[in-house]
Amino acid sequence: MEIRLRPYQIQDTEAILDIINYNILNSTALYDYSIRTYEQQKSILEDKINKHFPVIVAEIDGKVAGFGMYGEFRFREAYKFTVEHSVYVDNDYQGKGIGKILLAELIQLAKNQKLHTMIAVIDAENQSSVDFHGKFGFKTVGIIKESGYKFDRWLDSVFMQLILENKS
Numbered sequence: 001m002e003i004r005l006r007p008y009q010i011q012d013t014e015a016i017l018d019i020i021n022y023n024i025l026n027s028t029a030l031y032d033y034s035i036r037t038y039e040q041q042k043s044i045l046e047d048k049i050n051k052h053f054p055v056i057v058a059e060i061d062g063k064v065a066g067f068g069m070y071g072e073f074r075f076r077e078a079y080k081f082t083v084e085h086s087v088y089v090d091n092d093y094q095g096k097g098i099g100k101i102l103l104a105e106l107i108q109l110a111k112n113q114k115l116h117t118m119i120a121v122i123d124a125e126n127q128s129s130v131d132f133h134g135k136f137g138f139k140t141v142g143i144i145k146e147s148g149y150k151f152d153r154w155l156d157s158v159f160m161q162l163i164l165e166n167k168s
Contacts, residue, residue, distance in 0.1 A: 001060055003098055005105055008045060008055035008067065015064035016057075017041040019088045028123040028155055029088070031148040045069070053083070054109045058098045065093040068102035070110060073119050081116035103136060111164050118164060123148070124156035138162045 008016075021035040036044075048055050048071050055069040066089035073082040085106050089098045110118055120138055122129045130140070138160040146154035 001096065003065065003096075003101055004059045005056055005101060006059060008049070008057050008069075010042070012057050012064050012067070013038060013042045013045065015090075016045065016067050016088075019064075019067065019090050022091055023088060028125055028148070028150055029129075031123075031150055031155070033150065047071075052113075054106070056102060056105055056109075058089075058102055060093065060098075065090050065096075066098040066102055068106045070106055070118065081114075082119060083110060083115055083117075084119045084121060085110075099132065103132075107136065107162065107164065116163065116165055118162045120158075120160040120162075122158045122160065124158050130158055130160065133160050133162075136162060 017036060017038055020030065020041060023029045024032045024035050045055050048069050051071065053069065053071045056067060057064055058066040058068075066087070068085065068087040070083040070085035073079050073084045085103070087099050087102045087106070089096075089102075107118065118138075120129075120133050122133070124130075124143060139162075140158055141161045142159040144157045144159070147157040148155040
């Protein structure tokens with residue numbers, strides 16, 4: 001099984017939409033309630049690209065197995081060196097190292113863009129994602145209690161941070 005990383009192409013939108021909508025309906029990875037339309041997802045991806053942020057795809061045998069991207073953390077000018085990222089892997093490809101490859105590439109792309117810090121916002125129930133990010137050097141910097149409400153319960157958000165710049 002060869003995993004190939006490449007930039008997003010418009011024909012990937014449907015596969016990415018399937019991954020996103022699966023997570024909306026079945027997990028707390030996204031705090032959305034309603035599935036997205038093709039046009040909504042395409043607009044989100046195009047907005048990232050138009051702002052010079054990467055959207056990358058992991059492909060196996062010509063099929064989108066996962067994707068990753070980052071974008072603005074907040075909208076004030078002083079935050080321009082901080083990004084928040086997302087990595088999603090198709091349910092059929094979980095546990096095959098795809099997320100690791102995607103996140104490693106996103107970190108390198110952010111360093112290449114001279115960004116300073118990368119933020120992960122993770123549902124506190126998702127300990128495997130917290131542990132996953134810890135392996136890349138992300139540190140928990142805060143927990144916002146009951147910041148989301150989904151599936152008839154309050155959810156806590158874990159904020160994790162990775163400083164990207166090398167200190168000499």
